[in-house]
Amino acid sequence: MSEAQEQITAFWSMAAGGYEAHGGNVAEYGSPAYRRWLDALASVLPDPPADVLDVAAGTGYLALAAAGLGHRVAATDLSPAMLDELVATATTRGLTVDARVGDAVAPAFPPASFDAVTSRHLLWTLREPARALVNWRQVLRPGGLLVAVDGFWFTDWNEGEVPAVFASHYTADTRRELPFMHLDGPGPILVALAAAGFADPAATVRPELDLGGGAPYLITARRRR
Template sequence: MGESGGSGRHPALQDPTDAQAHITTFWSTAASSYETHDGNVAEYGSAAYQRWVDALAAVLPGPPCDVLDVACGTGYLALAAASLGHRVTAIDLAPAMLDELAANASARGLTVDARLDDAVAPGFPPARFDALTCRHFLWTLREPARAMANWRELLRPGGRFVAVDGFWFTDWDDGDVPAVFAEHYTAETRGELPFMHLDRPEPILDALAAAGFTEVAAQPRPDLGISDGTPYLITATRA
């Protein structure tokens, strides 16, 4: 059975910054309809979905290993990892997203240990995981240098960092995004998100290297595209 600590199972977690408060509020509001919007996820069981599973299998350690999925959302990547036989822990600051993950896990007969926690500073002991994953998250990551240093500490030697992300907001116009999105991703909020308006992966790779990761690489993967823009598969190793 799928399991998750959704909004009813966790104490409230205080948002650490005003920017994060805006971000959490937006994603809490969007949670129930996130997977119904074209471009957010590939349909479960489709050929496009299988490409994601295969891509993940190719870069993760062999199963079973301990995987932490940060900013897990509705569980798209966490559940794919679980389907490959990994022991998956997933964290998010939006309780409503954890509720969606729980429903998806139950429907698919998969188990994910889902917790309310901050992706920048996850509350786990050092060397707890063999891999750390995220999907469509780096663009909205605050304090990337701090986050990546923490992520490296959570990995065991030889552990893998795996992210899939794209450059969705290189050019910004309030009129080109939904009003509720612009309401929360204000100029002030966007100013605290160093990766939001990137047009290339190199600054992300440089930040990973500065945090002590090795074998840092970014591969364009148009086959994983489900929205505008070409996503990149970003990988690194904890030496």
């Protein structure tokens, strides 16, 4: 694993325990805002039950939502601390998620294992996105769907405005390894999806999914049949 990824994983492992408590990260379970997220996810995912892989799942916001919609869900993350939070929440809600430590860039699953691959707030901090997208396409079945929810929060990087603990992990060297981190729109992501062999890449702004950090984009694409 690269030094940059080690720094990124260390930051999110440190943040795991308080991640759900930060109001800008997730909508409160059962709230109207959470219902809007469920509705948005249900509107693009296949009819349940489908096999869904959530990459870089963190505390499991999307993975748990997909499981709550009736899907069979696997979730991977490089942070065991994040996955511990996911498993604890799944137990509390009576949901089943196959949570495994694993790299979003190279998910360790056989080809054509899933009907959908999902991610939330990952693309901006994804190293080797061209390689990752090809690997996500490979684990999808023909006609399978990629769903990513992401935003563009670091177009302008001002050291004085970034929390010191964040900047100490997302150093200049680390940021140079993250091609999507400083984008100001989804165009390059759509180009990368097409280059990776996906069909019909699209991105739409979804203001109803804004949790206080700016309206995110819902990005979709399909594996060609």
